[in-house]
Amino acid sequence: MSYSCYIGLMWPLCRGGFMLSDIEIAQQNKMEKIQVIADKCGLTPDDIEQYGHYKAKISFDAIRRLESKPDGKLVLVTAITPTPAGEGKSTTSIGLVQGLQKIGKNAIATLREPSLGPVFGIKGGAAGGGYAQVVPMDDINLHFTGDMHAITSANNLLSAMIDNHIHQGNELQIDLRQLSWTRVLDMNDRALRNVTVALGGKVCGFPREDHFMITVASEIMAILCLAKDLEDLKERFGRIVIGCNLAGEPVYVHQLGCQGAMALLMKDAIKPNLVQTLEHTPAIVHGGPFANIAHGCNSIVATKLGLKLGDIVVTEAGFGADLGAEKFLDIKCRYGDIFPDTIVIVATLRALKMHGGVPKQELNTENVEAVTKGFSNLQKAIENMRYFNVPVLVAINKFATDTDAEIAELTRLCNEFGVPVELNECWEKGGEGGIDMAKKVVELLEGSKPTPKFVYALEDSLEEKVNKIVKTIYGGDGVIFTDKAKKQIKQLADWGLDRLPVCMAKTQYSLSDNPALLGAPKGFTITVSDIRVANGAGFIVCRTGDVMVMPGLPKRPAALNMDIEADGTIKGLF
Numbered sequence: 001m002s003y004s005c006y007i008g009l010m011w012p013l014c015r016g017g018f019m020l021s022d023i024e025i026a027q028q029n030k031m032e033k034i035q036v037i038a039d040k041c042g043l044t045p046d047d048i049e050q051y052g053h054y055k056a057k058i059s060f061d062a063i064r065r066l067e068s069k070p071d072g073k074l075v076l077v078t079a080i081t082p083t084p085a086g087e088g089k090s091t092t093s094i095g096l097v098q099g100l101q102k103i104g105k106n107a108i109a110t111l112r113e114p115s116l117g118p119v120f121g122i123k124g125g126a127a128g129g130g131y132a133q134v135v136p137m138d139d140i141n142l143h144f145t146g147d148m149h150a151i152t153s154a155n156n157l158l159s160a161m162i163d164n165h166i167h168q169g170n171e172l173q174i175d176l177r178q179l180s181w182t183r184v185l186d187m188n189d190r191a192l193r194n195v196t197v198a199l200g201g202k203v204c205g206f207p208r209e210d211h212f213m214i215t216v217a218s219e220i221m222a223i224l225c226l227a228k229d230l231e232d233l234k235e236r237f238g239r240i241v242i243g244c245n246l247a248g249e250p251v252y253v254h255q256l257g258c259q260g261a262m263a264l265l266m267k268d269a270i271k272p273n274l275v276q277t278l279e280h281t282p283a284i285v286h287g288g289p290f291a292n293i294a295h296g297c298n299s300i301v302a303t304k305l306g307l308k309l310g311d312i313v314v315t316e317a318g319f320g321a322d323l324g325a326e327k328f329l330d331i332k333c334r335y336g337d338i339f340p341d342t343i344v345i346v347a348t349l350r351a352l353k354m355h356g357g358v359p360k361q362e363l364n365t366e367n368v369e370a371v372t373k374g375f376s377n378l379q380k381a382i383e384n385m386r387y388f389n390v391p392v393l394v395a396i397n398k399f400a401t402d403t404d405a406e407i408a409e410l411t412r413l414c415n416e417f418g419v420p421v422e423l424n425e426c427w428e429k430g431g432e433g434g435i436d437m438a439k440k441v442v443e444l445l446e447g448s449k450p451t452p453k454f455v456y457a458l459e460d461s462l463e464e465k466v467n468k469i470v471k472t473i474y475g476g477d478g479v480i481f482t483d484k485a486k487k488q489i490k491q492l493a494d495w496g497l498d499r500l501p502v503c504m505a506k507t508q509y510s511l512s513d514n515p516a517l518l519g520a521p522k523g524f525t526i527t528v529s530d531i532r533v534a535n536g537a538g539f540i541v542c543r544t545g546d547v548m549v550m551p552g553l554p555k556r557p558a559a560l561n562m563d564i565e566a567d568g569t570i571k572g573l574f
Contacts, residue, residue: 022129022574026137029278037276041108041309048274051145054136057271058284060229063305071307072106073445076340077316078325078385080347080378081518082508083354088129088397088427092346092434093316095132095426096395096441098279099434100312105442107281108310109134112288112298112318113273114141115216116148117188117551120559125574126288131430134275134283138570147224147286148186148215150269154237154262155184155218161258162242163198167205172255173245176208180532181242186215190552213549217293220262222537225287225299226335230270234263240536241497250495253536272302279431282309291318292508293549295327295539300336307338312445319508321345321381326473329388330454331501331539341448342441343385344393346424347378349402349410355519364401368409375413376520380511382419384473388453391444394421395437398428420444458499462489462531465502466542470526474511480527485542488531492540497533505543513545 020028034056038048047062077096079087093109100107111134114126125141127134134140143149162181166174185192192212198205215221219240227233238254245251253259272286284306287299296318297303306313317324325343333339349371350363356374358367378394385392394414396407407423414421422440425433455472456465463481470476481489492498509515512524530543553559561572 021572022127022133023138023570023572025131026133026135026278027569029135031135032276032280034274034276037280037282038274040280041274041282043274043309049271054275055139055145056274057145057268058274058305059271063301066305066308069308072311072313073341073448074303074307074338075312075314075342075344075441075445076325076328076390077314077344077346078321078328078381079319079345080351080381081320081322081355081511083351083518084360087346087348087351089316089346090126091128091130091132091427092344092395092397092424093314094128094134094277094283095424095430095434096344096437097281097283097314098132098277098431099426099438100314100441101279101281102431102435103438103442105438106311108306108313109277109281109283110298110302110306110313110315111283111285112296112316113144113147113285115214115288115290116142116186117214117216119573120553120562121188121551121557122554128277129574130427131278132426132434133278134285135278136275138573140275140285141573144285145268145273147269147273150266151218151220151224152184152186152215154265155215155220157262157265158240158242158253158256158258159183161256163205165256172251173247174242174251175244175246176206179243181240182211182213184213184215184218188214188551188553190550193548193550211550214290214551216288216290217549219534219537220266221287221289222294222534222539224266224269225289225295225297226332226537227270228300230263230267233266233270234259236536236538237262238536241533248491248494250497270301272299272305289318291324291327292547293505294534294537294541295331295503296324297328297332300332300338303332303338304336312441321384322473322511323504323506323508325385326455326469327503330456331503333452334454334458334501335538339450339452340390341450342391342393342444343388344395344437344441345378345381345385346395346397347410348397348399349406350399352378352410357518366403366406368405371406371409372413374519375410377511377518379417380475380520382417387455387472388450390450391448392419393437393440393444394419395424396421397424456502458501462492462498462502462540466504466526466528469502469504474526475520475522476512476524476526478525480525482527482529485528485531492531492533495533497535498540500533500535501539503534503539503541505541505547507545507547515545
């Protein structure tokens with residue numbers, strides 16, 4: 001097998017002259033029935049609700065029954081600042097769990113669900129790759145158990161209820177000019193970013209400009225991932241702020257009275273999904289907000305359940321350590337009363353060379369100097385995670401184009417910086433390629449019980465929280481709040497909603513808010529242009545730069561490579 005077979009985002013493997021894509025590897029794998037996987041976790045047939053032979057929902061009866069069990073150890077997988085060269089957090093997470101299984105550990109993965117938009121666009125799915133995948137990967141990357149559709153429906157039910165309330169007399173005096181709730185669709189459709197709705201006369205409502213976001217950007221998704229159970233989900237729905245009235249006061253969903261109907265649509269989606277890796281290790285895949293828009297982590301329910309089912313739980317946070325990992329630690333850990341025992345930072349030599357100034361088309365050429373220069377980004381990620389007083393491991397996700405000299409230089413730099421580093425070959429070799437990484441993780445976990453530490457205190461002002469994130473995590477000089485943002489801060493203070501955790505909406509491609517600034521830039525400021533409260537989720541979103549909440553398709557979407565044959569065999573899905 002050789003990494004030289006890497007083409008685009010397909011990551012095919014070569015064996016005997018044939019090229020195997022991710023889906024071909026998955027299709028050749030013989031899965032175990034989901035009850036067998038449940039048995040490995042200590043779950044009974046009554047604990048799961050099967051969706052076919054190979055996937056299932058885990059009931060809340062089982063979750064409540066397991067609450068008294070002691071927790072296992074938690075490993076968080078994050079990465080350097082992403083580049084088009086790829087990093088491979090999901091692949092590393094899955095491969096690490098398979099590696100832990102190889103050395104006799106009871107390990108389980110708790111991962112995020114893919115979004116259909118990126119699946120058919122350019123980013124791809126979220127089921128791993130090569131011989132480190134969760135399966136059935138086609139189901140997981142497509143409709144899975146319907147969670148995304150439930151989120152879309154609950155979100156858009158609220159939109160319909162708002163418009164109907166206004167049409168039927170607007171008893172709450174909702175200000176049409178200040179509605180903050182928008183419709184969503186789980187597809188990359190740039191034409192829906194800005195739309196005009198309610199055309200067609202009086203019977204169709206009040207015409208106005210409206211907007212669509214991708215489903216994973218919905219507050220409903222964030223609430224799903226932060227709620228502890230169905231009742232908490234419903235209460236959080238009731239706390240959602242949909243805008244304000246003509247007097248400038250916040251309008252809540254509970255005033256509309258539809259939180260119960262929204263929760264009804266989510267009654268199954270709140271239950272975690274059980275699947276397996278290619279090597280039949282249990283995996284819980286549940287929830288998946290984007291980390292450049294929301295907090296970028298799987299559900300608290302899934303992670304906490306994993307801690308009851310496994311001795312070691314491996315979870316991930318979206319994009320780089322400056323986004324998903326910071327939000328995991330400052331938002332998810334606060335609400336979930338959890339904290340990682342070890343953090344794994346994924347890096348590739350290709351990405352480090354890009355951070356060192358090498359164009360994408362030249363990444364296959366050895367460039368030790370660029371690795372040295374690009375190490376500044378990895379170094380900042382290490383510093384950020386060390387800030388939280390958690391043991392850190394660097395995992396080098398190996399590509400065929402990586403040379404011995406480049407690997408040696410990165411190893412030297414990590415050793416000089418005092419951080420352990422291991423080669424990760426899970427994509428090519430599955431669990432076998434993650435054994436060294438797994439052993440080092442176990443070593444770091446022994447005796448590790450970090451005391452939770454956060455970047456900011458909840459009592460800090462909103463301005464103080466954002467400044468602490470920018471200076472501590474991004475390495476910037478400070479924050480500029482636009483006049484619009486300043487007015488929004490005052491409004492949140494007047495409403496008494498300004499002391500929540502902060503969720504930064506920022507480009508994933510740079511530590512700054514300028515995607516062109518790679519490496520570890522210095523001397524920059526972050527401009528916050530828009531602030532909104534996600535009161536149901538329990539955080540304040542501060543928007544910087546040009547972050548798209550409804551992505552578009554590329555010139556050649558991945559959908560053009562996909563097909564299905566008469567017997568139902570799927571082709572071209574990575």
